Amino acid sequence: METKELSITGVQMPVIGMGTWKLGGSFASDYSHDQQAIESLKAGIELGLILIDTAELYGTGHSEELVGEAVKRVRDKVFIATKVSPQHLTCDGVLRAAEASLTRLQTNYIDLYQVHWPNSSIPIRETMRAMERLVDEGKVRFIGVSNFSVELLRQAQEYLSKYQIVSNQVEYNLLNRRIEKDLLPFAEKEHITVIAYSPFAVGRLLSYSGRGKDTLKQLAVKYGRTIAQLCLNWLIYKQPVIAIPKAISIKHLEENAGAAGWRMEPEDYEIVDKVFH
Numbered sequence: 580m581e582t583k584e585l586s587i588t589g590v591q592m593p594v595i596g597m598g599t600w601k602l603g604g605s606f607a608s609d610y611s612h613d614q615q616a617i618e619s620l621k622a623g624i625e626l627g628l629i630l631i632d633t634a635e636l637y638g639t640g641h642s643e644e645l646v647g648e649a650v651k652r653v654r655d656k657v658f659i660a661t662k663v664s665p666q667h668l669t670c671d672g673v674l675r676a677a678e679a680s681l682t683r684l685q686t687n688y689i690d691l692y693q694v695h696w697p698n699s700s701i702p703i704r705e706t707m708r709a710m711e712r713l714v715d716e717g718k719v720r721f722i723g724v725s726n727f728s729v730e731l732l733r734q735a736q737e738y739l740s741k742y743q744i745v746s747n748q749v750e751y752n753l754l755n756r757r758i759e760k761d762l763l764p765f766a767e768k769e770h771i772t773v774i775a776y777s778p779f780a781v782g783r784l785l786s787y788s789g790r791g792k793d794t795l796k797q798l799a800v801k802y803g804r805t806i807a808q809l810c811l812n813w814l815i816y817k818q819p820v821i822a823i824p825k826a827i828s829i830k831h832l833e834e835n836a837g838a839a840g841w842r843m844e845p846e847d848y849e850i851v852d853k854v855f856h
């Protein structure tokens with residue numbers, strides 16, 4: 580699997596990972612597809628999709644439990660990214676949430692701990708104090724944020740005295756390119772990894788029939804790839820970006836793994852850029 584360095588940490592990350600929203604439920608736990616979810620996660624790891632993104636919110640913790648079950652025999656080979664919910668961003672709240680995530684994930688460290696969404700009613704200073712403590716204690720390797728603007732990202736970084744924020748997880752796909760205005764150039768300049776969520780616009784891009792669809796079809800033929808692969812490949816062509824599609828189907832996982840390790844000619848990325856603008 581093609582890799583990129585996570586920020587300037589020296590840690591190499593696969594450019595395609597696995598999302599887990601709806602694995603184990605969405606806003607409530609769902610135990611009905613546990614076996615399939617665990618098998619999919621294991622199959623994804625075999626394919627090299629070793630970055631697994633989850634959150635305490637997903638399935639009210641059941642997604643983390645499924646990830647913990649799937650990785651327990653290969654813990655040192657995977658990179659677990661989880662998230663603390665916005666209502667838990669006080670210092671004590673973060674510390675408690677991290678302990679609960681560690682238990683559900685059956686591990687003693689989280690590779691990347693991300694603030695899921697900002698919360699303007701809790702000072703970010705408090706949140707970052709807890710994050711720093713978790714790294715000091717060896718419970719978290721790297722600190723990340725999600726859904727942060729450039730300004731919030733700067734503020735959060737100011738309250739960290741010892742560590743850098745290594746990533747910002749944000750929505751980014753061909754139908755939503757908002758981050759290209761300021762966040763993407765900022766991340767590139769500051770060496771912050773952008774983790775692109777909803778890379779298929781929650782699947783919408785794959786049944787999409789609007790402007791640009793024919794261009795994607797033509798390029799898919801030209802490069803012998805699928806449209807899903809083109810959508811992911813367009814994202815990872817951008818220097819600071821890695822993508823975390825969610826897939827429970829093994830066929831989808833295989834396809835997604837095949838989105839890395841090749842490039843189109845530069846002018847073809849420009850054509851896609853123009854037609855989806």
Ligand SMILES: NC(=O)c1ccc[n+]([C@@H]2O[C@H](COP(=O)([O-])OP(=O)(O)OC[C@H]3O[C@@H](n4cnc5c(N)ncnc54)[C@H](OP(=O)(O)O)[C@@H]3O)[C@@H](O)[C@H]2O)c1
Nearest residue numbers: 598599600776777778779780781782807824825826827828
């Ligand atoms: N930080 C945040 O606030 C935030 C917000 C949203 C999402 N996320 C993260 O980002 C991850 C991905 O985003 P998402 O779940 O919103 O949506 P997504 O990855 O854009 O789309 C997921 C959908 O695409 C389908 N799919 C996957 N690979 C495919 C392929 N090769 N061909 C055809 N269909 C394919 C999946 O089907 P099957 O499952 O049936 O295979 C699923 O229905 C989440 O799971 C979560 O980890 C984070």
